[in-house]
Amino acid sequence: MSQIHEFPPARRAPRIVLYSHDTLGFGHLRRNLLLAGALKEGLPTPEILLIGGMREAGAFELPQGVDCLTLPAYAKGSDGSYRPRDLGRDLAPLTALRAQAIKATVQAFDPDLMIVDNVPRGALFELDATLAALSRNGHTRLVLGLRDVIDRPAVVRRQWLRQRNFETVRRFYDAIWIYGDPSLYDLAEDCGLDGAFGGRQRHVGYLDHSVRLASPTARMDADAVLCGDPAPYVYCAVGGGRDGASLCEAFARAPLPAGHRGILVTGTQMPLALREHIRDITARRPEITLVPFVREPIALMQGAARIVAMGGYNTTCEILSLERPSLIVPRARPRAEQVIRTERLAARGLVAMIHPDALTPQALGDWMAGPPPRPTGPAPDMGGSGRVRALVQDILSRPPVRAIAARAS
Structure with missing residues (x-):
C-alpha cells in the first residue's frame, strides 16, 4: 500500500478590502486607488478588492491584481443629507441593498485586512452587519483610515456620539490611521479623540500623488x-x-493672464442644467477648454502654470505633491473641513485661499495675474503611502487586537 503524505495547505496571498462610501466627488476612490497601488508594491502578490459607491470607478485605471465592486450610488445634498443618486427614490431599500451586497462580498472574499475609509460604520451604517461578521471570524484585521480634518472639534464629537462611532471604534477596530501631519492639524488631540482611540491611532503623513505621473494614462489624457x-x-x-x-x-468669467488658456474640468456629478450654463459661458471664450471628466488628471496638473481648485483632501494632496502655484476655494458648508485645512496651509504660504463668500471672477483674475504664493513654513509630511505599506506588513504579521483580547478574557 502506498503511503499518503499530507502536506500543509499553501499559504494564500494576503487579501485586502478597501471600502469607501463615495457620496460626493472622487476623492475617496482616488485615495483608495493610491493605497492599493502602494500595497501592491510592498506585499507579495496581494489580492485587493475595492468596494465603493462611485459608478465612475470603471473609468479609472486599476493596478494589476486589483478589482472593484461598485455599489448603487448615494448622492449627498448640500445640507449633508443622503438620497439615491439614480436608483429609485426611497433611501431605505437602497441602504439595505448596499449593506447586504457589502456583507456577502466581504464574507465570500474572506479578507485578512479591511481598511474602512473615514466612516466607522459606513454610510448610513451600512457596515454594521459586516463589522459584526468580521469580528466573529476572528482573523480579519480592521483599520479605520481617517483624513487629516473631519470638521470643527465640537461638531465631530457631537456627530461621533450621535452615530455611536466611539463605541464602534473601541469594539471593532484594531488600528486608526490618520492620513495627515499632526504639525499641521492633530485630529485626535484637537477633537478629543485620544481616549476613544485608546492609543491605536497613528498619523501616517499625507499621501504623495506624484507617483501617478508614471501612469501612461496620465500623459495620454493630458495630450x-x-x-x-x-x-x-x-x-x-x-x-x-x-x-x-x-x-x-x-x-x-475670470480674466486669464495674457497668452494663457484655461482648462476647466466640471466633473460628472454637476447637475446638467448647471453644466450647460457653464458651457454657454465658455462658448464665448475660445481660450477656455471645457472638459467634463479626466480619468487621470495628474499630468495636466503638473503641466499647469497655476491651479485653481476646491479644497477636498485628495485635491489638496495632489497640489502638495506637485508643488504648483495653487489657489484653493474651499467648501465652507455643511462641513468646515476644507476651510480648516486650507487656512492652515495658507498660513504657511503653501497655497493661496479665497473664501467662497468672497469668490468673484475678478478675485480669481487678480490672483492669476499676481505673484504666486511663497512658502513661509515647513512643508507637510508627504510620506503616508510608504508608512501605510509598512503598517500593513506589520499588522498582517500579528493576530488582530480583538483576537488577543478575546484570548486574554
Missing part, C-alpha cells in the same frame, strides 16, 4: 485635452462637481 497647444494654461477643477458650479462660473 488629449491639450491637443498639442504649447500655450501656458491655468487648470481649474472642482472634483466630482456636485457643488462646484460657483467656482466653475467664476473661472469661466
Whole structure:
C-alpha cells in the first residue's frame, strides 16, 4: 500500500478590502486607488478588492491584481443629507441593498485586512452587519483610515456620539490611521479623540500623488485635452462637481493672464442644467477648454502654470505633491473641513485661499495675474503611502487586537 503524505495547505496571498462610501466627488476612490497601488508594491502578490459607491470607478485605471465592486450610488445634498443618486427614490431599500451586497462580498472574499475609509460604520451604517461578521471570524484585521480634518472639534464629537462611532471604534477596530501631519492639524488631540482611540491611532503623513505621473494614462489624457497647444494654461477643477458650479462660473468669467488658456474640468456629478450654463459661458471664450471628466488628471496638473481648485483632501494632496502655484476655494458648508485645512496651509504660504463668500471672477483674475504664493513654513509630511505599506506588513504579521483580547478574557 502506498503511503499518503499530507502536506500543509499553501499559504494564500494576503487579501485586502478597501471600502469607501463615495457620496460626493472622487476623492475617496482616488485615495483608495493610491493605497492599493502602494500595497501592491510592498506585499507579495496581494489580492485587493475595492468596494465603493462611485459608478465612475470603471473609468479609472486599476493596478494589476486589483478589482472593484461598485455599489448603487448615494448622492449627498448640500445640507449633508443622503438620497439615491439614480436608483429609485426611497433611501431605505437602497441602504439595505448596499449593506447586504457589502456583507456577502466581504464574507465570500474572506479578507485578512479591511481598511474602512473615514466612516466607522459606513454610510448610513451600512457596515454594521459586516463589522459584526468580521469580528466573529476572528482573523480579519480592521483599520479605520481617517483624513487629516473631519470638521470643527465640537461638531465631530457631537456627530461621533450621535452615530455611536466611539463605541464602534473601541469594539471593532484594531488600528486608526490618520492620513495627515499632526504639525499641521492633530485630529485626535484637537477633537478629543485620544481616549476613544485608546492609543491605536497613528498619523501616517499625507499621501504623495506624484507617483501617478508614471501612469501612461496620465500623459495620454493630458495630450488629449491639450491637443498639442504649447500655450501656458491655468487648470481649474472642482472634483466630482456636485457643488462646484460657483467656482466653475467664476473661472469661466475670470480674466486669464495674457497668452494663457484655461482648462476647466466640471466633473460628472454637476447637475446638467448647471453644466450647460457653464458651457454657454465658455462658448464665448475660445481660450477656455471645457472638459467634463479626466480619468487621470495628474499630468495636466503638473503641466499647469497655476491651479485653481476646491479644497477636498485628495485635491489638496495632489497640489502638495506637485508643488504648483495653487489657489484653493474651499467648501465652507455643511462641513468646515476644507476651510480648516486650507487656512492652515495658507498660513504657511503653501497655497493661496479665497473664501467662497468672497469668490468673484475678478478675485480669481487678480490672483492669476499676481505673484504666486511663497512658502513661509515647513512643508507637510508627504510620506503616508510608504508608512501605510509598512503598517500593513506589520499588522498582517500579528493576530488582530480583538483576537488577543478575546484570548486574554
